[in-house]
Amino acid sequence: MSSADHVDNRNRRIDEELVAVDSLKHVLRARCGCTQVEIRREQHDPPDFTVTVDGETFRTEVTSIVSDQQYLAQCRRFANDIRKRAESLGVLSGEWALIVKRRPSIPKPTSKDGRQLLDAAIACLGAAPLPGPLAKVELAHDQWGSISIERLSATGSTIQLLLSPPSLWENEIQRQLGSLVQRAVDGKKSRLQNVVLRPRTTLLLLYDAFGYADPSDAIAAMQHVKGYDWFHSIFWAASFAERENAAYPEEHGREGIFLFSHNASWNRVGTIP
Numbered sequence: 437m438s439s440a441d442h443v444d445n446r447n448r449r450i451d452e453e454l455v456a457v458d459s460l461k462h463v464l465r466a467r468c469g470c471t472q473v474e475i476r477r478e479q480h481d482p483p484d485f486t487v488t489v490d491g492e493t494f495r496t497e498v499t500s501i502v503s504d505q506q507y508l509a510q511c512r513r514f515a516n517d518i519r520k521r522a523e524s525l526g527v528l529s530g531e532w533a534l535i536v537k538r539r540p541s542i543p544k545p546t547s548k549d550g551r552q553l554l555d556a557a558i559a560c561l562g563a564a565p566l567p568g569p570l571a572k573v574e575l576a577h578d579q580w581g582s583i584s585i586e587r588l589s590a591t592g593s594t595i596q597l598l599l600s601p602p603s604l605w606e607n608e609i610q611r612q613l614g615s616l617v618q619r620a621v622d623g624k625k626s627r628l629q630n631v632v633l634r635p636r637t638t639l640l641l642l643y644d645a646f647g648y649a650d651p652s653d654a655i656a657a658m659q660h661v662k663g664y665d666w667f668h669s670i671f672w673a674a675s676f677a678e679r680e681n682a683a684y685p686e687e688h689g690r691e692g693i694f695l696f697s698h699n700a701s702w703n704r705v706g707t708i709p
Contacts, residue, residue, distance in 0.1 A: 450596075451687055453477075453498040456641040457485055458683040459673040459692035460496075464489060467705045475683060482627045487639060494668060495632060496639040497624045501616050501646045508599075508645065510542040515597045517545050518557045518585075522595070527562040531589040535572065537600040538581030553583070560585050596688075609653050613646060614660030621664050635666045636698055644675040644690075651693045651708050658695050669697035677708055 457475055464470040474488040483495035502508055515534045522528035534557070536542075543549035556575045572586040624640055632638055644654070654672045664670055673690040681689035693706025 451684070452500050452643040452645070453484055454684040454687045455681065455690055456498045456643045456671070456673040456692075457487065457496065458681045458687070459690045460487070460639070460641055460671050461683055462679070462689070463671070463692050463694070463705065463707050464702075466707055468702050482624075482631055483638065494637065494639045495628065496641060497628060498641040498643060499620045499624060500643045501613070501620065503612065503616065503646050507539065507542070511536050511597055511599065514542055514545065514550075514553075515595050517554055518561075519595045521554060521558055522561050525558065525562070527558065528593050528595070529561075529590070530587045531592040532561065532595045533586050533588055533598045534595055535584040535586060535598045535600065536581065537584070540576065540578050540581035540583055542583075557585050610657045611660065613653060613657040616646065617642065617654075617657055617664075617670075618661045621661055621667070621670075625663065625666055636668045638667050639669050639671065640664075640667045641671045641673060642695075643673050646675070650674075651706065654693075655695055655704060664696055665698070667696075669699065669702055670695045672706075674708055679707075 454477075461473045461475060464473050470489050472488070472490050476486045476488075478484060478486060482497060484498045485496040487494045487496045511534075518534065519528065543553060545551070545554065553576055560573050560575075572584045574582055574584045576583045620642060621640065628638055642654075651672060651674055658664065658670075671692055672695050673692045675690070677691035679689040679691055681687045691707045691709075693708050694702045694704055697703040697705075
């Protein structure tokens with residue numbers, strides 16, 4: 437892979453499927469005693485992947501757990517707009533984070549407020565001295581939250597989105613998360629039932645884009661979910677648990693944990709501290 441290809445890969449949206457399946461492979465090898473884990477991405481899904489673990493083959497589906505798809509899309513679009521403008525001006529140098537704390541208003545890119553916010557972000561990128569990190573700079577704030585930008589490293593050429601969601605009570609987190617996992621279980625089970633002859637032969641990987649929960653919340657939320665034991669295992673790729681992605685180095689890596697498995701040596705086993 438050339439350096440240009442590497443930059444292009446880091447600039448595009450994170451491939452959540454590749455992040456989740458690498459997290460699964462990492463846990464299986466590091467904590468479950470599995471020696472051979474092979475991954476094949478399917479061209480015609482379902483399933484998303486075929487994963488073979490020490491000779492046993494599993495159809496594998498991946499889905500993201502997100503509390504508000506529309507708001508997340510707005511944040512991603514704004515981060516992408518910053519990246520494209522910075523690239524066109526030649527001022528994107530280093531690894532940057534666009535930090536959305538709680539839930540501030542995200543203006544439309546074509547509005548006056550949106551243009552001002554974009555200009556403020558570009559000004560930070562263009563004025564940043566090299567080398568080294570840059571202290572976090574607040575771009576905007578309102579009664580619901582704030583938007584900031586921070587350079588994490590002088591190397592690379594990318595902007596990633598970091599969400600710091602509003603505070604929720606523990607039982608509220610688990611209730612919301614349980615509802616989202618239930619939706620994922622029902623949706624994926626419906627997709628797979630036409631191609632899977634026997635239950636308990638498929639894996640469901642959940643990519644944590646929810647942002648509110650830690651793994652203990654995800655495990656507790658399973659108490660509110662019905663029908664999940666149709667799957668062989670349900671796996672959680674955690675947010676804010678960074679590691680190198682061994683299977684797909686161009687992607688970010690995540691630690692993970694099995695929320696449930698019919699295999700007792702996998703059940704609730706993970707690499708999250």
